[in-house]
Amino acid sequence: MSTVNEVSDRSTPESGGVRAVTRAFEVLQCFTAVRPVLSLAEIVRESGLPRTTVLRLIDTLVGERMLRHAADGRITVGARLIRLAAFAEAAWAVPEETADRMTRLAQETGETASLYARSGLRRVAVGQSPSPYSLRHVVQVGDEMPLLLGAASTLLVAASGPDAAAHLLDVLPAAERSGVDTDAFRAAVADAQRAGYAVSHGAREPGNSGVAVIVREGDERRPAVVLGLGGPTARFTEERVPVFLEALAAAAADIRRSGLPAALD
Amino acid sequence: MSTVNEVSDRSTPESGGVRAVTRAFEVLQCFTAVRPVLSLAEIVRESGLPRTTVLRLIDTLVGERMLRHAADGRITVGARLIRLAAFAEAAWAVPEETADRMTRLAQETGETASLYARSGLRRVAVGQSPSPYSLRHVVQVGDEMPLLLGAASTLLVAASGPDAAAHLLDVLPAAERSGVDTDAFRAAVADAQRAGYAVSHGAREPGNSGVAVIVREGDERRPAVVLGLGGPTARFTEERVPVFLEALAAAAADIRRSGLPAALD
Structure with missing residues (x-):
């Protein structure tokens, strides 16, 4: 239509x-x-x-x-x-138990925890719980980011289906692809598809790192959802990333039970 | 412009x-x-x-x-x-202390407490705290209501300046005025201007009553704001309305100190 x-x-x-x-x-x-x-x-x-x-x-x-x-x-x-806000707020409110679980994840890891959903050719932050450090990754609920950059994006594409990377590169406007290494993107999506998680260092911004795990695979009717941690690369060391991934996996399993915003149902 | x-x-x-x-x-x-x-x-x-x-x-x-x-x-x-909601939500959030005071008012009186602001030719609910009774006045934040009907409307017009009633009747589309006794409206606004409060029974809906007091007078740059209680007429008796008005006056004085949503500044 x-x-x-x-x-x-x-x-x-x-x-x-x-x-x-x-x-x-x-x-x-x-x-x-x-x-x-x-x-x-x-x-x-x-x-x-x-x-x-x-x-x-x-x-x-x-x-x-x-x-x-x-x-x-x-x-x-x-x-x-106000009225639109009340409508959107009700639909996009993260269930309380899920929000509490994200707060606990941010406290355990010291990094900002964010819930991202795929929204067309972008990803959008639907929930967040900030790192307790003053140097931290800052994301606002509603922020939109490109789908070609960063761990959460790579994983959202990977979780959108086997041909999602090729399809995205076909339909993205040239301006959005410019300066992006599309071969590296394809390889990263394939890796993420196999591993079920993604890690990136400095993909969107120098010195900013991210790790993400799948909360829900997407299909035509429901967008893919991932849970990510973001913060300074100095804190995303080889020793700590595996610890972060373990914490993320446990939180994602809990969030699957406690639920996503109604708008993502 | x-x-x-x-x-x-x-x-x-x-x-x-x-x-x-x-x-x-x-x-x-x-x-x-x-x-x-x-x-x-x-x-x-x-x-x-x-x-x-x-x-x-x-x-x-x-x-x-x-x-x-x-x-x-x-x-x-x-x-x-989500993004528009986050923007509007931040601007329209009722300060926590004000929200708590409205909750206390609803508990004290047993009736739904609402904060209304004038919005052009309508009034809009910017905050609410529901009555604990199952038979109660239900208002959602963002609900818009006509300015010609009900205690809160009468008082919002009264608090918009000395010529507000005449001006409103001039500019309101005929459809909004139809079926409304404009002489009675003018008289009610004049009464509200003198008294600083308004009471109505069955103005918008049969069996529904309201009382309201001024939180802030309006001028060209800032809309008038009132605090109201709404509920079934059976509970808005001659004995209880003065008690409601006293509780409203005390809450309005506290709300003046604790503040209104940022968008109303």
């Missing part, structure tokens, strides 16, 4: 409408829990959209009360987002 | 775009925390939009990963809504 409509939309006067919706969400996606107030210039820079387009969309989103003008002239959250 | 753009949008090819954005949010607003999965028929009924429009918008929203197709063919939350 999606493909048919996309094609028909391009040839009808409605195509501007669909594009406007896409762009409105590009504007909304500039905001995050840690950056809840943005200036017009920041939204223009962040979204990559023309200034006049951003102005028009902000006007529409303010009219919809999804955004509002703050007292200092910048743009922030509108009252109508 | 808003008016200028609205007018120019109507005369340019972009108008379809703005309308599509508005309609996309109408589709998203059909979902709530208690109704997180909807069928196409339910969305058509709830939004009042044509079926073909709803189909096209769902397709776009699924493409944006704001929604997704559930295993049973119905529509539910998509992965990208």
